[in-house]
Amino acid sequence: MTAPLAPRALLFDMDGTLVDSTAVVERTWRDFAERHGLDVADILAGSHGRRSGETIAQHLPSGADLAAETARVDAQEMRDLNGVVAVPGAAELLAGLPAGSWALVTSAGADLAARRMAAAGLPMPGVVVTAEDVRHGKPDPEGYRKAAAGLGVPPEATVVFEDAEAGIAAGRAAGARVVVVGSHGGAAAEGLARIPDFCHVRVAAEGTGLAVELDEERTARR
Structure with missing residues (x-):
């Protein structure tokens, strides 16, 4: 000791x-990345330990609805407890x-x-x-x-x-x-x-x- x-x-x-919660976090950000044509590895590299809204704001393409996307990601995380x-x-x-x-x-x-x-x-x-x-x-x-x-x-x-x-x-x-x-x-x-x-x-x-x-x-x- x-x-x-x-x-x-x-x-x-x-x-x-x-x-x-690695499995659900990766699933959530992979889905987000696919919806917006983003690189999930880039998102995961900086998302850990940060609030979801901050990560979304950093990566969301111009013109997309930040509030709606944040609500969608939060709802997905609430539903998914697998793993x-x-x-x-x-x-x-x-x-x-x-x-x-x-x-x-x-x-x-x-x-x-x-x-x-x-x-x-x-x-x-x-x-x-x-x-x-x-x-x-x-x-x-x-x-x-x-x-x-x-x-x-x-x-x-x-x-x-x-x-x-x-x-x-x-x-x-x-x-x-x-x-x-x-x-x-x-x-x-x-x-x-x-x-x-x-x-x-x-x-x-x-x-x-x-x-x-x-x-x-x-x-x-x-």
């Missing part, structure tokens, strides 16, 4: 971090966390977040920050700062678990300690602790905070 981290709270991204599962170890980790010690910070809307967490068999915390709750999405730190405030702790006293460039950058900008979940190797992830999933993460209550240990054999640094 690594030397324990000692945060007062944990902040989690959802898609790609707690929930594996949505928990990241290994996530259910066990969350089940053992003290009440009021963690929050969810996601670029998904509130309804979609609730559906995907339920489909993956994961609980919702008392503090949830979704796409509707912020003026500026990731990589802006607003969401993580708001979640920390909701838990009554400064961002510097939290550990953020993230998997995407925009989210990692948001966590770092908020002042949190960031742990990368998965294989993302972008610039924002350089020098950070890394885990493949939550099977080798241990969390215990310690005084007014938490002791977080990452399995050294499963953790790499870039």
Whole structure:
């Protein structure tokens, strides 16, 4: 195990971090790309961790209806839960966390977040920050700062678990300690602790905070 981290709270991204929704995300953006004659690989390269409306606005051809297309994409994501599962170890980790010690910070809307967490068999915390709750999405730190405030702790006293460039950058900008979940190797992830999933993460209550240990054999640094 690594030397324990000692945060007062944990902040989690959802898609790609707690929930594996890769299949539905790829289906959704592939359909969007085909409707507008776009390159799906180009869309996927920059969509992860960002609000759907921002991605659509970036790629939608001139003259197309942004509001209608955003509503269509959001509705498709709400309907499609095929293949949505928990990241290994996530259910066990969350089940053992003290009440009021963690929050969810996601670029998904509130309804979609609730559906995907339920489909993956994961609980919702008392503090949830979704796409509707912020003026500026990731990589802006607003969401993580708001979640920390909701838990009554400064961002510097939290550990953020993230998997995407925009989210990692948001966590770092908020002042949190960031742990990368998965294989993302972008610039924002350089020098950070890394885990493949939550099977080798241990969390215990310690005084007014938490002791977080990452399995050294499963953790790499870039």
